Amino acid sequence: MGLQVYNTLSKSKEEFVPLVPGKVRFYVCGVTVYDHCHIGHARSAIVFDVVYRYLRYSGYEVTYVRNFTDVDDKIIRRANAEGTDCPTIAQRYIAAFHEDMDALGVLRPDLEPLATENIDSMIRIIEKLVEKGFAYQSGTDVYFEVEKFPRYGKLSGRQLDDMIAGARVEVDVNKRNPLDFVLWKGSKPGEPTWESPWGPGRPGWHIECSAMGSRFLGNTFDMHGGGKDLIFPHHENEIAQSEAASGEPFVRYWLHNGFVNIDNEKMSKSLGNFLTIGEVLQRLHPEALRFFVLSKHYRSPIDFSDDSITEADKGLERLYGTLEAVKERSAAGRDETFPDKVLRSQDGELFDAIAAFPDAFREAMDNDFNTAQALGFLFGLQRHLQRYLDRFGQKKLKGPAAALALKGASAIREYSAVLGLLTREPEVFFAEQRKLKIGTTGLTEAEVERLIEVRNQARQARDFQEADRIRKDLEAKRIQLEDSPAGTRWRVVS
């Protein structure tokens, strides 16, 4: 069985069959660039990054588009507040977004279109909608008339009547139906403006994604992703506009990721429990944030807390710890190759675990991107590998013994790379961890290293009382020492 994905449209898992065999056209709603991104954006970006990576790993040729909404009320407001213009604001936060994504190891999509560079496409769709009678001009605005589109509500599972009955639908005298949404807004003084058949103005939010999606991926494309909160109205409206205009189905599979809560509360600016990606990366390794996100299924809500990120941190360190051990202990014999029979004779259990791993990993990922299960399998392989290393005590591995260990390590790295994890050399990772956390201890790296040096001299002189005293002092400052034949390592514990 191949890839199964949960499709919001059918509310069930479906076999993924791309429109064109071997190719996937994939669109994800990007961000509105008016402020720094928060960890909710990070989750969405990481989740769909893994979808992208896994599709490519599975052999698909993927065209991945993620837009920037760079014209919007919030951007205008911010520009006015700062006495500058919208492009300045947009460019600043696009740069910040890229900085965050790069730090998180989120791959750049194949295309990152800007709304403001696709106004013509939007106008053409709106023209077609007016022509076909799905849209009407009212004053200086143009609206989509939801009652003209019978399938309205099919994604979010709502009935028009139910929605109107809800108390929170805004009343607007310009609209024929309160649920009609704006396609084109007549401009007010001081706002960015484009010429159009309906006078100067700017596009509504929903039409942007319809236009960029169809322009770069065609009238019908395979996958569209975004946060759960976009299901209604944004994605519902995209479907209505696009399908009304083209007369073709818009998207085959809709994927939506769950929210991030903070200490079991919804993250929001009004609650003040808002964490930007930049803030979190001040104290948490980017791969640990990734690990945290991927340790739970992408559609479920996830709770960000000190405990949950500490767990993620420890899990990652365990994985990297084994990679480091392999690297240190298997230096010799790196270039030698041995037949499987020879490798298997070193340790049948490890050899078989390595051989069985790819299918297990794929099975997990094929099941609607079950990264949590995939991670579980990764730990299984890690344990086999570490157990194998431990069999040799402190001895260095050579020849086929080393080759088997290296084979295990490269299996771990190959598949964790599909998750965007374990992408660094282990010693680089641990050095980054120390650098990140040393600030919370009140010491500097140099001070710690000097104390370790003093302690090791004491140990050499067999003055264990002094050595243990230094270690205890460091421990009190949350610095943990590990003695090994390769020397003394240290880390900051949470």
Place this chain on the structure above:
RNA sequence: GGCGGCAUACCCAAGUGGUAAGGGAGCGGUCUGCAAAACCGUAAUUCAGCGGUUCGAAUCCGCUUGCCGCCUCCA
């Protein structure tokens, strides 16, 4: 009011009809000068409760309880 989701060991979490993965914490052991890390062992006769379908259910159906999200800009 409408729509949808969730409830699995101390905590996090996978499991979607065949007899409970994994991680963290704890406890015991191995290793170690002692530690730490790692490894080994240990933890749910049971999956919110009740009823039903089935040879068989955490998994399907119904009801009950509790929690959460969306319906307004939102990842």
